[in-house]
Amino acid sequence: MQDPKAWFDGRARVMFVHAHPDDETICTGGTLAALSEAGMEPLLVTLTRGEQGEVVAGPLEALAATHGLAVVRQNELRTALGMLGVERHSFLGAEPARAEGLPPYIYEDSGMAWGSDGRATAAPDASPDALTSAPAVEALNDLLAAAYQAGAQGIVSYDDGGGYGHPDHRLAHRLSRAVAHALGLPFWEIVADPDSSASATDRRAEGSDPHSPDDPDSPAEAVEHHDVSPWLDRKVAALRAHGTQLTVDGDDIVHVGGQREPIGRIESFRRL
Template identity: 75%
Template sequence: MRDPKEWFEGRPRVMFVHAHPDDETITTGGTLAALAEAGLEPLLVTLTRGERGEVVAGPLEALVAAHGLAVARQNELRTALGMLGVERHAFLGVEPARAEGLSPTIYEDSGMSWGEDGRARAGADAGPDALTSVPAVEPLHDLLAAAYLAGAQAIVSYADDGGYGHPDHVLAHRLARAVAQALELPFWAIAGDGASDTGAADAVGATEALEVHDIGDWFDRKVAALRAHATQLTVDGDDIVHVGGQREPIGRAEGFRRLA
């Protein structure tokens, strides 16, 4: 297994762009933990607080009813990042992920619905403060400021379909890739475990650009961080059980495909 310092072509400052709390752990938790342990201080930017997610049935429902899902998910994210060893985090719209001269703002979860094909699609009731409702230039400038201030040397986010179609994920890809192009930085799209990569349609055939990280040494940290996101999922053995009942194995490898 390669040293984490060699991942992403040895670029020491990588910015990860994720849509909601828990996304960072599910798809990139082991990589984040490895980079943090190596002293490379990855930066995580979370675009929303996941206000419109469902809640796992049980005692946490009362907590969420009392304090709101946004508060609960922010606390879960803080705990998860502690498990991963990640210290550099910002919500988009708040310094250091806010364009200079603008007051702090909150980009809200856009929500989604499930299509007949089993993939997510945009919901019809996104509010005016939702990430996908505000003019895209505003979050774009915020993310550009975050990358510039952090001295980012590479950017990681989703493939062009957002992984499973969620509108916030799709916009995260577009924003992150636009920032990478503006700053002439390499961009890596998350590719699951690297075994299949249906999202990066624009990179078909570029198998040499696929980078797969064996995160076995950091698997336990990833599992601990997943358990922190208790309103959204449960850990059952080596599987994640999502709030909607969907199951997926916890990845012991994390794949990334370079698109630019």
């Protein structure tokens, strides 16, 4: 079994930056569980509460586009992190992820639309309180405060395309990489499962995973692969906690739109 203490160059206290509740589990849940069990103290910063996300058909469907959805998704995230063993979490804009001297602030989900190329693009009606509408320097200072106060030794987030293009994911990459540069920390981007039979682009075209990150062309040796099979049960339990956003069917995640995605047993990262 791989030793999580050797992952990310053996650095403890790696900060993971994700845009919405459920992203942390889909993309990096096994890694978070492994690091937590190994006593490596990973920190998760979630930028928004997923206010604009769709809701799985069923008794909670009426929550879509209501204030109550943010509350439910916060509770889902809390449950998921309990399953993963992650104790150190904050939302951007709230302590400790808030610049000193500023009152708490809620960055809202920016929403998205699907472009003609099958990738996500900016929503035409993002609210003034959306993450992408806020001054970038304010969000940057908040994330900088989170990393500094936590003693982060490295940062993980999406690739520069935001995985499937969501504007909040793309901004998460830019903010995270800027903070890593400012603090002189290594930065790792999330890449697609290298053992998948199809690329992330192919899976989107087939109506599968809208969350899987792209896998940019790069030498294979530049990618760090984490076999999270020993922690898969925890990852699956955490996925089930995100009941407004997805369901688990056997070895697959089923997203709101019906897209199916295999639950990843390999989670991969490239240091930039």
